[in-house]
Amino acid sequence: MTSPYVQEYNGLSSGCACPLCGAPTYEGNGCNTCFLPFKVIESIQSRPDMPRFVGVLGTSGVGKTVYLGMLLDLLARGECGLHGLARSPFTLTLHRKLILALERQRFPEKTPIESDRWDWLHCEITAGRKKGPYDVVAPDVAGEAVVGELESQGTYKTIRALIARCAGLVILIDVVQIVGDGKGQELFAMQLISYLDALKPRKRNRKIDVPVAVVFTKTDLCDEPIRDPESFARANTSALYSLCQARLERISFYFSGVAGSTGRLIDRDGQEMLVPLRVEPRGIVEPFAWMVQQLR
Ligand SMILES: Nc1nc2c(ncn2[C@@H]2O[C@H](COP(=O)(O)OP(=O)(O)OP(=O)(O)O)[C@@H](O)[C@H]2O)c(=O)[nH]1
């Protein structure tokens, strides 16, 4: 049986429209415009309804891979009233990479910059009785690609297409850098919101309707527990906070942490490495749960 989705996009005889950017694609190939891999197109086409694309974005080293891998683990078990069922084997690759790394008391490898090497997730999400189930698709992108696209638009077409198309956005911010008085993380998040603003068509003077969750990561490394993320954002990232209030219709602030305790190892080359000694995920599902509740 052909799914309604395929029929809808079968205007072209040789293939279908790319579910991410809308450009024509050809049978058996990924998208030549935004580089959405064929396996993702195929997985989406096998489903009856169009998925929601979600962006989980942040600079390199902010914790995207760790966050997404742990999110998949918790969703598979069912947390915060959310259940996630992997809809494709490639979803399990991202999940497995994190779990295998944590089992060895390591963090996963950094994500390669080439978009054809990114892992993707495609999950069916059930959020209680009121909503769903519906599908969510998200890539685990490299931070350099996000920064590169913000700095030179059109350089990383997958990132551009994702920001233009996303139904929801999770922006990760490294809390250690914020507490250390660095402005880079805040400026990155502001640039990303401005880019979203530029790409999302809407009526004049209206705020951006896409729900945005701002997540301060690695809170396990903070000396002081942070109790109220919104007050923390207002006090420590005031320019970002004001921009969010001015431009976003739906915004919420969160904290997350995956490691319960960490240690520092020095390898043979004298390189220092942070390793997780204990795994104690906190605040992983909450931002995602808020965001999927907002998705229309
Ligand atoms: N303490 C602590 N450290 C973390 C946590 N998450 C990530 N880290 C550290 O941050 C590093 C980078 O995490 P990744 O998830 O690989 O970061 P990323 O955003 O995917 O980075 P790119 O792949 O380069 O874009 C890890 O190797 C850890 O050292 C966390 O929850 N707690």
Ligand SMILES: [Mg+2]
């Ligand atoms: Mg990564």
